[in-house]
Amino acid sequence: GWAGRVALILDVGGRGDLSFNDMGYKGTEEACAAFGWEFVDIQSATSADYLPNIRNAARSRRFDLIICVGFLLADALNAVAPEFPDQKFAIIDAVVPHPNVLSIVFEEQEGSALVGALAGMLAAHYGYPYVGVVLGIEIPVLYHFEGGYRFGIDWGLQKYAQVTGKKADVGLLWVYTGTFSDIAKGKAAAEAQLEQGAVAVYNVAGPLGIGILEAVSAKLAKEGREAGPPFMIGVDANQDWMGDGNKVVASMMKRVDVGCYTAIQMVHEKTFRGGVLSLGLRNKGVAISRYPDLLEFIDFGIKAGVITEADRGRIIENWKAMRAAIPQWIWDAVDELEAKILSGEVVVPKPTTREEMLAVRARYPLVR
């Protein structure tokens, strides 16, 4: 007696990254709970599995919707979708132009710009020479993050100059670790950046965030402090709750869960149409983490068995204290940037090809 059945096909990253993939899982799970659907999640050992996995699901003709999480599955879906014209598909992070495919893409650059601005102003305010970012494998989606981040930092530094009349000399430390799995690399990279004076390290490498947070904690412990600076900046999910609530200053939330939820909802309510669904600041598909998100994701953390109910209160207290310690004008500035992006007054660059990325790097070199 299921109202419907959905297959969630993950890329090789698989679950447990506490970010991208887990977000897809979370949204699907919630939607299934809400609409009484059956939920089958399918992981891929190698990218050679993408095509068979999608095809197997479609051949079975048992799914009302097949969601592909990650642009890596785009080619495979592109091949399978026409084979099964009346099977409904959805894909995250890629545009697959078929009438039976809903392509859900995110404006990562917008959110990245916000955390970039935050990081830039933090560095200037606390007098740190650098802001940092640790990225995974060099792929277009990550270009969106890097591009937006660079833009945001630059914007934040100008803002700082406006507000204080002082010019801050802040540079960017960035690393593509080439892995989404070797958390040791994430830790080492973050340690290196923190040691050179990064006020915050932006995690754009899913699971490596675990290592990055380890590095931040170690650095703080070394300086005998509990709360940042230096901070980590979370990604995809709201990761503010990690590290006791006072080490992740904010998260660039990419609501993959919202995307999945919406797709299922559309099918459930018979409003599903192929096409592109773009989620950005506008429709809360991308956002900088705020208090309600914290509460929501503490539950997520408890469910994942990373923290326990007992930690809830302390984490919330720590988080509030951490945010309060940062001057209000910085938060106001972040809100201002968000407003300007929404109004279209500010347009954040969205590099997708290598050339475009190089151009953005040239435009915002951010070297001291």
Added chain:
Amino acid sequence: MAPFLLRAERLTKVYPDGTVALHGVDLEVRPGEVLGLLGENGAGKTTLTKILSGLLPPTSGRLLTPAGPVRFHSPKDALRLGIGMVHQHFALVGTFTALENVALGLGGMSLPALRERLEALIAETGLHVPLDVPVEQLAVGERQRVEILKVLARNVNLLILDEPTSVLTPVETAELFKFLRALREKGKAVVFITHKLKEALAITDRIVVLRRGRVAGEVETARTSAAELARLMVGAEAGGRGSSVELATETPAVAREARAAAEPALVVEDLRVRADTGELAVRGLSFALYPGEILGIAGVEGNGQTELVEALCGLRPIESGRVLLLGRPVAGRSPLELYRLGLAHIPEDRWKHGLILSFTVMENAIFGLQRERAFRGPGGLLRRRAALAHAARLVRDFQIQAAGLHAPARSLSGGNQQKLIVGRELAKDPKVIVAAQPTRGLDIGAAQFIRELLLKLREEGRAILLVSADLDEVLALADRVAFMYEGAFVGVARPAELTPEAIGLLMGGVKAGAR
């Protein structure tokens, strides 16, 4: 005092591969005796003794001591009861020194203390070995001595020796026998395996002959003869080979006119070769080997024979001097090239150079010949049919006992492994043959077979260099015997001209006519 030290009752041994090595063998070892164990290759001597010394468990049957039945789970248990064995194939740690090797077995005792103990033992037994050189750098004979010392060091009261003399010189053998007699006086027992009837007759009190895993007979040494033993070993059905056995027991009289051939087949001039240790092992050797003659090289093992042979056969670089094979320089030529020039080599260490144990009889039969027209077809294809035919021929001509042409060489008895090598090398139709210890460890039948073969080849006008630790063999076969001592010849003579004491002196390194 108990009438016996150790008694084996109805021992049967079936190896994992199904080989039945022993069927219900009874054996009793009494204190104060040297018990000889004879038998052809594969008769079961090693297997039996491996069981007595706890290395192998019997498939059925039991062992008794005066105290009652015993079950050995490992040599440790046997050693605890004072039973020690010197193995036919060395059981030494190559990278360890003699001292360390001995130390291995002995718990407790400190190395310095052990050193004194060993030096005393060496003095007592005359088994001289350097204590501080890794044994892998020692000559086979020296290693054998270390083996014996190893067991003696743990003053056992039953000492088992599996073919100990096959690598010892007469002098050393005599020394060893002296020591064995001493043991006997002390009321200890010795089990002594050999293929040399003379030795058996010389040292043992009682002899048990094994044939095909059964006791073929037990005799009082005093009341037997070489001929009787030989018959017991070979068995009635051996028929035709009886004569060859006779031949073996007293040294064959072979015509010895060295043919005056114009051209020497092998010329060695002032040859110098280094050992693995780096010091000179061959110091300025010169000799010529003529077609139709056998030049024997006698001498205590470890006097450079191994290095000499390896140098002649392209396995070891030549330090200086000249070696001409049929007029062509040997230096810098690979073994294969030398074979193409007409050289055959029967290697001293059958498992190192001779064979590939995991390869089949067929594959071993063409080993080294694989590139010959006969076996190499168009496009480098292997002519398997030809290879099989060749292997079959060897097996027939050399009476090799194997479970088939596709059986791994590992499954052959060492004697048969040796026959396979000899057969293969001689099938190369060589002009010059370098034979190192060609009959080591072979039973009379096999050994005699190979000796006769060498004589036949000589008759055919081939030149043969025979390096052997078996003095009788050299004297019986060679036209000229060269005595090698510390890398040089101390004398070259016709066997007929040699008196026993002269031989003794030469072996000992005293130059002929130097008195």
Added chain:
Amino acid sequence: MTWAYFWSLLSISLHAMVPITLAAVGEVIGESAGLFNIGLEGILLLSAFTGTLGAKAGGPLAGLLAGVATGLAVGFVFGLICAFGKGNQLIAGVGLNLFALGFVAFGLQVLGSPGFHKVPDGSQLPPIRTPVGAFSPLIPLALALPFFVHWLLGRTRVGLRLKAVGENPEAADVAGIPVEWVQLLSTMAGAALAGLAGAYMSVSWLGSVTKEISAGRGFIALATVVFSGLRPLLALAGGLLFGFFESLATWIQSLPGVKEVVPWQFIAMTPYVATLLVVAGVIGRVRFPKALGVPYRRE
């Protein structure tokens, strides 16, 4: 680079050195006795996993012990198969790696949060705080252990017997040394150290386990063993060399302006190139126990 930079680089290097050195030295013990276990990667993975569970259940020490126990267990199975069962060691090792890869990933799937398991901060091994930074207590251990093993193998009767078993098991057997037991125990000891290394990664170094946490370090350790020619001190040197260059690579990458000149991928190659150069240039041929990898049979 200021001193602060130097110290932190040093700290990163030392932390990266620990798992490789521990695993490598352990393998040196096992290989000296003739057992060649290429399953190190698997042991690291398994014990990183069990270490996490242990730590969550009973604190850091329980975590480390769980890792060691896992090592012992795996070593026991491996020894059973290879020493007593006369199994093929390469095959067993490969099997071990495959099994661990699957088992840990599977385990992480079915335990709460798939693909990743955090060690609660309270259950992590507290580091030793020094003015120049925090160091894991296992660092001094990893630095000292090779010297101990060096002494053990080179100077003691135990070492003599162990090496005898590796060089010529028949000789050892004849000398009354229980070959199989010596091999079993040495390979278990070795695996236990690898297990400690694995637990260190999750309980002390990274504070969590992922399905690929070992990330090839087991193979690097293996390479280090070969590189060392079974000399524990050289194994330590290898571990340090590798740890240092690995960290240095990450460091250089994060220095502003470098990537623009040299692509990061090439910087990331330095540890491997360095190891190769040292081996090819300095070490060259190494001698291994004669019976290494060869099962010993009496019959």
Added chain:
Amino acid sequence: MSRLGQGLRPLVESLIAGLIGLGVGALIMWAWGYNPWPAYRVLFQESFGSTYGLAGALANATPLILTALAFAIGARAGLFIIGAEGMMYMGALAAVAASLPRLPAGLHPLVSLALAALAGLLWGLIPALLRAFRGVHEVISTIMFNWLAHFLAFYLVANVLVDPVRAEKTISVARTARLPLLLRGTDLSLGIGVAVGCALLAYLWLWHTVSGYEVRAAGANPEAARYAGVAPRATVLGVFAVAGALAGLAGAVEAMGRPPTYAVYSGLTNLAGFGFDGIGVAMIGRNHPLGILPAAVFYGGLQAGARLMQMWAKVPFEVVRAVQGVIVLALALPELLRILRRLGLLRRVRRHA
């Protein structure tokens, strides 16, 4: 030992090992509260039970056959070459690069394969030389070269062969150079033909040619082989070359024959692992080219079936890796022979009586 026995033994052994592996796998599932039987039913139905499934199995087997051969040939020569992984990367990238120029459809695949083989070969050259002339153990050098290949591939994917509009992958192999699919609606390509062909050639080489004989001799007893005129250095170089070429082809068939992308992903997510799985396959196939064929199909089949096992039995596919591990582990045990003997499957050798 009868030849029949020798031929039969490894087969039966592998079967028994397979059963043991599946047994332990079942135990693991059961321990975590899954029901193994439906899981295995799906696993095998979907991998070997249908044409579609079998096609998946064969498609997975294709690169494994080649990497397994690369390892097995090394093993036969006494070399423990674990560098197939890196060689394979290089082969795949070479195959992609071969699509830069335009070539006629007939010729293009051949050129691409040749280039890939060459690339793999060259990548194996340095470890080979290090081994032959500096005595550097191949284990260490090939491990290092796997990592070097890993990063070099990352660089080439991201900077040199990168798809200008899709930075996450290289340019795709040209249509003219792709290996045609043998079965529409599956990902089984002509690559399987290449792989099987290579296996047969490898068998012929090792057991029916003189140089193959010498390679095996060098592996079994180098000392004696030298004495028999086998040049050790030449052997090392030759074997590395063949292994490298085979591994290179493995990468090529994957890049040229695996729909839909026909490219190499950054992160090498469509290549990583074939080299190491190849070792496992080689061992299940007893380092024998003809044994490797069924071994690879079985191994690849398990992986193919695992996809549906997780879908219908909801058992995480990783368990299949564990099963594969146990199978290999079990194969290490010669005791399996004893079992066979009890079954009376092996003729006994009697030298006496």
